Amino acid sequence: MTKYIFSQLILNWYHKNGRKNLPWQKNKTLYTVWISEIMLQQTTVNFVIPYFKKFILNFPNIKSLYNSKLDDILYLWSGLGYYNRAHNIYKSAHIINKKYKGIFPNQFLDVIQLPGIGRSTAGAILSLSLNFNYPILDGNVKRILIRYYGIIGFLKDKKVEKKLWNIIESITPIHNTGKFNQGMMDIGSSICTSIKPKCKICPLNQECIAQIEKKWEKYPLKNIKKIYPEKISWFIVIKYKNNFWLRKNTEEDIWKNLFYFPKFNNKEIALNWLKEKKIHINTCENMISFFHKFSHFVLHIHPILITLPYISKFFKENNTNIWYNLKKPKNIGIPRPVEKILEHFKKDIL
Known part of the structure; x- marks a missing residue:
């Protein structure tokens, strides 16, 4: 399958089945997409939705966020967990106010320097809000690529991750990047799930190595169950x-x-x-x-x-x-x- 066909299959699927009515997808801005992407780090969509709605209601823009107290942000974040994310949002608001005059930056090198934002999150913010041509590589996307290309390795292995970045950069379309990225995330969360994937309805099933071998559980390799202290x-x-x-x-x-x-x-x-x-x-x-x-x-x-x-x-x-x-x-x-x-x-x- 060519890179063009891969991306077109994802876009076709997204057009018919993708999520288009999530709260941060309506009247989206760099600011609202940023808040949603930070909240979605290590947290499911359904759990984030009520927190996002309440957060945007109280802090509709950068200015309101900058003028708030950290306690106000932590109050709305209570129960969402991973509180460093809230701290990073607060720090970022002050950086944006001082360095970018209260306007969220739209350049990749500026976005990635904000606290709590890595390569994939920066790409997601810019592609989903402005349709800029930046790939993403979150856990869902990694799982799709590992299974489709039959890559043997662990999800968090650095060598595997480097290989996946090379792949996703080559198959991400120049046009409709945002829709492609959203489609990949949607397929990863609803079809190519970590347990019991719905391979029969996956748009990529014809040439997916994991599906051809009928061994989806082989991709990616499972980490030894960790015993937490x-x-x-x-x-x-x-x-x-x-x-x-x-x-x-x-x-x-x-x-x-x-x-x-x-x-x-x-x-x-x-x-x-x-x-x-x-x-x-x-x-x-x-x-x-x-x-x-x-x-x-x-x-x-x-x-x-x-x-x-x-x-x-x-x-x-x-x-x-x-x-x-x-x-x-x-x-x-x-x-x-x-x-x-x-x-x-x-x-x-x-």
């Missing part, structure tokens, strides 16, 4: 009526600049902290423990609920310590495990 944290959930004491994480760590409960490495240290601060309590009880998975480890969380008879001087609010009221919640970034614990108490509020 476990870490343990004890949360002190301090409650006074409908208020919960939260701290802002200002360290270079997970959940940077998000608010969470006082966190400790073991129960003894957690309880000693309460004694040292001479915190008067009504009750102390263990809540149900649970796991939270990160990209590189699993956190085992043990919450301890502390109810207070009154608010002592120790609990004064400032920039890094607040009382979070469930009836009138503040617009702050909260990681999913904290949200999960707070949701346990929301059901009791009338």
Whole structure:
């Protein structure tokens, strides 16, 4: 199959079956496509849609983003995960305001220098918004190419990736690049899936090596199942009526600049902290423990609920310590495990 026929098959399929009504595909701009592409990094389309809608409603342009506080961005990002993406958006808004007078750049070398944007993301932003001739190589596209060309190797292997870049550069059409890129992503997510691909309805099935061999599971090679290390944290959930004491994480760590409960490495240290601060309590009880998975480890969380008879001087609010009221919640970034614990108490509020 020639390169022209390959791209034409993708374009024909996209014309009939491709997704054209996603929120970021309507009245699209460099700005909205940028936000969607950052949100879609390591996150599925269906999960991103409500976050994207709410984000654009609150931050419709670069100016509104630049004039916001990081806490405002993290608040809307709460639950989406991979919070470095939100930090990168905030940093980029300041760079764009200063270096490009508040206008999102439309040159590849400028776009790729923004925080959190690599070669594929830059190509996606420019091709999907302006139809510029730049290829993309996300996980979905890699899987299609590996199966179609029968490339033996791992998805994240550098040599394989270099070979795939050479291929995608050669087959990406000069015209209708945006539609071709979107078509490849759509086929990868809906047809050429990692498990049980729908080869019979794939527009590339006639000359796809994986389909001819009837061994799609061979492409790409599967990594040995990784065993994630476990870490343990004890949360002190301090409650006074409908208020919960939260701290802002200002360290270079997970959940940077998000608010969470006082966190400790073991129960003894957690309880000693309460004694040292001479915190008067009504009750102390263990809540149900649970796991939270990160990209590189699993956190085992043990919450301890502390109810207070009154608010002592120790609990004064400032920039890094607040009382979070469930009836009138503040617009702050909260990681999913904290949200999960707070949701346990929301059901009791009338």
